[in-house]
Amino acid sequence: MQRMMRVMVVDDEPLAREGVRARLAWHNDLCWIGEAGDGEAAVKVMQRLKPDLVFMDVQMPGISGIDALRSIESEQRPLAILLTAYDQFAVSAFELPALDYLLKPIDDQRFRESLDRARAAMRLRAGNDTAPSLAWAERFSIRVGQRVVVVDANDVDWIEAHDDYAGLHVGPQLYLLREPLHQLSLRLDPRRFIRVHRSAIVCIDRVAELESLSNRDCLLRLKDGTPLRASRTYVDSLRAALAAR
Incomplete structure (x- = not known):
């Protein structure tokens, strides 16, 4: 306990x-x-x-x-x-x-x-009481049919909620990890990944532009052109994370 x-x-x-x-x-x-x-x-x-x-x-x-x-x-x-x-x-x-x-x-x-x-x-x-730093997730083992695919965290562009799964977007590929988005978010390095919506997390380095909307939400676009919505709850944190790059 x-x-x-x-x-x-x-x-x-x-x-x-x-x-x-x-x-x-x-x-x-x-x-x-x-x-x-x-x-x-x-x-x-x-x-x-x-x-x-x-x-x-x-x-x-x-x-x-x-x-x-x-x-x-x-x-x-x-x-x-x-x-x-x-x-x-x-x-x-x-x-x-x-x-x-x-x-x-x-x-x-x-x-x-x-x-x-x-x-x-x-x-x-x-x-691990002797470790001063936290062991954030570096790779994910994902079952695809009869195979297990290992996805490196550095290759993940963004992540979306899929019921009890988290959808890891790696380029054009989508890998479903059997872990709810909220739970996964606790294992991600906050210097690399940030939540932008209740149902979406992005790799900070993949964000290309941010556009303010009238309701204080934002439209962000990743470097590969993927558009995502950042809700007002997370916009300030997103701006701060981008300023720190």
Whole structure:
């Protein structure tokens, strides 16, 4: 049985800290252990309380949230979900690396997805306590008739939901992996793949252009010409991920 995840919140805005705490209260596998209002205090609290996960505001008085995390040795550093009102800070989030980043005001669905990613990361750490980095999926074994085809993650252009399967698009080929899209998304490196819709994930490097639509959704086009719709829930994160390339 997986133990409760120890979580702390760092933000210079008291209302922002309260908002995260209120969302955490709905999850009985999480234990809120403390908070801090600036980067220097965050370092001291993290060293003392040793949280598993920290929700860290990026821009604060004194040292930034990213520098606060960097000051902790990688082997001791907690999993981090960055909070920011400015998507340009995603560049540093990808370099840290952070588990995820949430743009303010926080969307409830994105918050739940970030927690799911943290849970998956905790399971990986529990299975290999000596590994400071996460073992994201690098290849997929897919049964095609009597054969098993191995698909390299680097070859995947985008992924769509097919009921209980995930459809991996590799050039003109479609491979059906027996795994729901939501579950698969937790095993994908967020520096390479990003969700753009409830039913679609794209390889960030395959995105060629992005066009805003009137309802705050976006139309994106992959380098091979494939058009996909990015829903408003994911557009800000997508823009931030593209800015980090």
